[in-house]
Amino acid sequence: MNQFNKFVSRSCLVMATVILAACSPGEKKGSESSFSVPVEYYKLDNGLRVVLSEDHTAPTVVVAVYYNIGFRIEPKDRTGFAHLFEHMMFQGSQNLGKMEFVNMVQKNGGVLNGSTRFDFTNYFEVMPAHKLETALWAEADRMKGLAITQENLTNQQGVVKNEVKVNVLNQPYGGFPWLDMPQYANENWYNAHNFYGDLADLDSAKLEDVDKFFKTFYAPNNAAISVVGDFDKEEAKKWIQQYFGGIAKAELPAKPDIAEPAQNKExxxxxxxxxxxxxxxxxxxxxxxxxxxxxxxxxxxxxxxxxxxxxxxxxxxxxxxxxxxxxxxxxxxxxxxxxxxxxxxxxxxxxxxxxxxxxxxxxxxxxxxxxxxxxxxxxxxxxxxxxxxxxxxxxxxxxxxxxxxxxxxxxxxxxxxxxxxxxxxxxxxxxxxxxxxxxxxxxxxxxxxxxxxxxxxxxx
The missing domain is CATH 3.30.830.10 (Metalloenzyme, LuxS/M16 peptidase-like)
Incomplete structure (x- = not known):
């Protein structure tokens, strides 16, 4: 199992991973480089980037929402905050209560997951093709408004702390080398801090921190949505505009300097x-x-x-x-x-x-x-x-x-x-x-x- 799959398996939601052979809808006979992915790209007025890629091989559709916030630029003295927030995104929204998003996907025969990486946090669903509108509506619902409560925060602080203990502190070679090496090899704090989170930092997160984080980084002008699979483009565009178009953009902070100095000594x-x-x-x-x-x-x-x-x-x-x-x-x-x-x-x-x-x-x-x-x-x-x-x-x-x-x-x-x-x-x-x-x-x-x-x- 590679390091990517190891990390995905640590996420709070378990997904049945089926690796399929690559299909090639754009294949051209006689061409050595025959694979071509259909891509249509545009932006909504609120800044949301939208990518559509049709593939009618199977009656399924993927909806993936990516936010341009990852481990690197989480707040100082709040290590692990980006990952903590990933958990918060499954605690309910304006119209879906706790775990109702998960239940809705699974009862419709779909799978879902979310993860936090260096430069983004992502959420995706694989659904039967006829449930595309449902998935788009649900993702827009939590982009519009998350259920930010002290009960949810306290609960997820405990979940994430246990995750750290199970996957890192109480495991042989826990964090080696995927979590450890960036802290040793890099000099810039943004690249070199404990991405999973120090337990003290996780404990110190406040409700106002969560609210500010959401309003700052989980905005449409800091996000991209990609839709892949068996769908009609014009129908998908209509639903994306309907459900995401009215969400207000945010004033994004200046991005921190994440550059690393040149290394000249082993x-x-x-x-x-x-x-x-x-x-x-x-x-x-x-x-x-x-x-x-x-x-x-x-x-x-x-x-x-x-x-x-x-x-x-x-x-x-x-x-x-x-x-x-x-x-x-x-x-x-x-x-x-x-x-x-x-x-x-x-x-x-x-x-x-x-x-x-x-x-x-x-x-x-x-x-x-x-x-x-x-x-x-x-x-x-x-x-x-x-x-x-x-x-x-x-x-x-x-x-x-x-x-x-x-x-x-x-x-x-x-x-x-x-x-x-x-x-x-x-x-x-x-x-x-x-x-x-x-x-x-x-x-x-x-x-x-x-x-x-x-x-x-x-x-x-």
Missing amino acids: KRFTKEDQLANKPAIAVAYKMPDRNTPEYFAMGLIDQLLVQGSDSKLYQKLVQEKGYTGGVSGGINYLGNMFNYNGPMLWMADLIHDANVPADSILKQVDQSVAELDNVTQEDLDMAIVKIRSSLYDNLGGVFGVGRADLLACFALFDDDPARINKLEDEFKKVTPEVIKKTASEYLRATNRTILIVEPKAVNQ
């Missing part, structure tokens, strides 16, 4: 884990900026180094050395390389045998990186096949939720959801020379952070 940290019975290590390198040639090169480097049993790190650390049974890694452990909008890390991690020194593992990492200097076009062609397969899996996953995710993110971050159809071409522009340049500039030891987990359970 950082190494050790974390004791009282519950772990084997050591673990994670290695993280700061990423290039999004949408640059080096960014796309890192996507292919990720495929070459850590994705799949043919990757260099798997071959060296598992097959050749036998240090571990598996290696995890990637860009953005709380999603994928496309659905974030700020500083990011490329990371690899593994749990390994106690008799293997960390430096032996790092030696294999360094050797794998050095081998990128000899990368060929044939190597890149294979990496493109892998990343193309991964992209298609994502776009077709969970009844179209993966597609809705990218469309909403590209609307929020780039004001251009149609760039979903340009991704393949960007990867194909990467040459062996760009790979070598990117590896030299970003996969240097002075640009990395090493986090070692030292087990204590076996020593007690």
